[in-house]
Amino acid sequence: MSLNFDLVRKSAVEYKPAHLLLFHGSGAKERLGAVRELALVLNCIKENRPCGECPACKKIQSGNHPDIHIVKPLKTNIGIEQVLSLQREIYRKISEGKYRICLIDEAHRLTLPAANALLKIAEEPPDNTVIILSSGNAEGVIPTLQSRAQAVFFPSPDEAAWRDEVEAFRLGGTDPDLARRIEEYGIEKVKELIKKYMDIVESGDFLKTLELFLPLERDDCLLFLQSLAVTMKEMVAKGKLSPRFLKEIGNTIEIISKQVNHRLALEVLVLKHISFGGNGIG
Numbered sequence: 301m302s303l304n305f306d307l308v309r310k311s312a313v314e315y316k317p318a319h320l321l322l323f324h325g326s327g328a329k330e331r332l333g334a335v336r337e338l339a340l341v342l343n344c345i346k347e348n349r350p351c352g353e354c355p356a357c358k359k360i361q362s363g364n365h366p367d368i369h370i371v372k373p374l375k376t377n378i379g380i381e382q383v384l385s386l387q388r389e390i391y392r393k394i395s396e397g398k399y400r401i402c403l404i405d406e407a408h409r410l411t412l413p414a415a416n417a418l419l420k421i422a423e424e425p426p427d428n429t430v431i432i433l434s435s436g437n438a439e440g441v442i443p444t445l446q447s448r449a450q451a452v453f454f455p456s457p458d459e460a461a462w463r464d465e466v467e468a469f470r471l472g473g474t475d476p477d478l479a480r481r482i483e484e485y486g487i488e489k490v491k492e493l494i495k496k497y498m499d500i501v502e503s504g505d506f507l508k509t510l511e512l513f514l515p516l517e518r519d520d521c522l523l524f525l526q527s528l529a530v531t532m533k534e535m536v537a538k539g540k541l542s543p544r545f546l547k548e549i550g551n552t553i554e555i556i557s558k559q560v561n562h563r564l565a566l567e568v569l570v571l572k573h574i575s576f577g578g579n580g581i582g
């Protein structure tokens with residue numbers, strides 16, 4: 301069961317934080333903000349914590365506090381060496397703060413040996429240390445680690461919080477990470493890709509596929525497919541499209557994530573959709 305962050309923050313105010321937390325939901329930026337908030341509450345030296353003014357608060361806000369450790373994937377994974385190096389750090393005396401905070405970002409990318417090493421640390425946690433696993437894909441975190449951690453769920457920010465980016469937020473199906481990537485890539489460009497894709501599927505003109513996908517890098521393809529899935533989900537909900545399309549998109553995302561030739565995988569997807577015939581209903 302997942303707690304909400306207010307309860308976790310309250311335990312931190314009382315200096316009774318859990319040793320191992322799993323932050324999931326919302327976007328990477330929101331979860332990172334919550335990690336920082338926890339670090340501030342636990343390390344601020346003033347009475348009303350966090351004050352935002354004391355040396356500890358200032359160091360945390362500028363990302364320079366020596367007792368805050370962040371471990372992220374190198375290339376695609378978080379390997380055992382990274383966890384062992386963290387382990388060497390955290391069994392030393394705390395340098396200046398009251399609490400050591402270790403963030404394992406994108407925790408679903410821990411390799412099995414790395415996760416097991418982390419599990420060992422969690423079994424004999426060093427004093428005043430909080431390890432936070434953060435993930436946009438909590439189901440992907442190794443189960444033994446998942447079951448040990450106190451899960452904390454962050455709901456997506458509501459549309460009102462998005463102001464100028466509200467279109468990206470809608471196009472991203474209220475997933476903040478996807479919305480930010482759409483914005484970076486260009487909302488209009490993403491919409492154009494989706495429109496062209498639908499045109500190809502409807503007209504059955506397979507030869508146009510190459511032209512559409514040739515300029516796309518792998519990450520662009522994934523971004524396009526995730527946005528396409530959001531748009532199609534809406535169409536399926538309105539009964540305008542068969543759910544079979546969604547399943548095929550999901551499969552293609554999985555195939556491309558595993559490094560298979562991405563353009564080929566997209567061409568196969570188009571062929572399947574054309575063979576479904578238009579909206580795939582009936």
Ligand SMILES: [Zn+2]
Nearest residue numbers: 344351354357
């Ligand atoms: Zn302070």
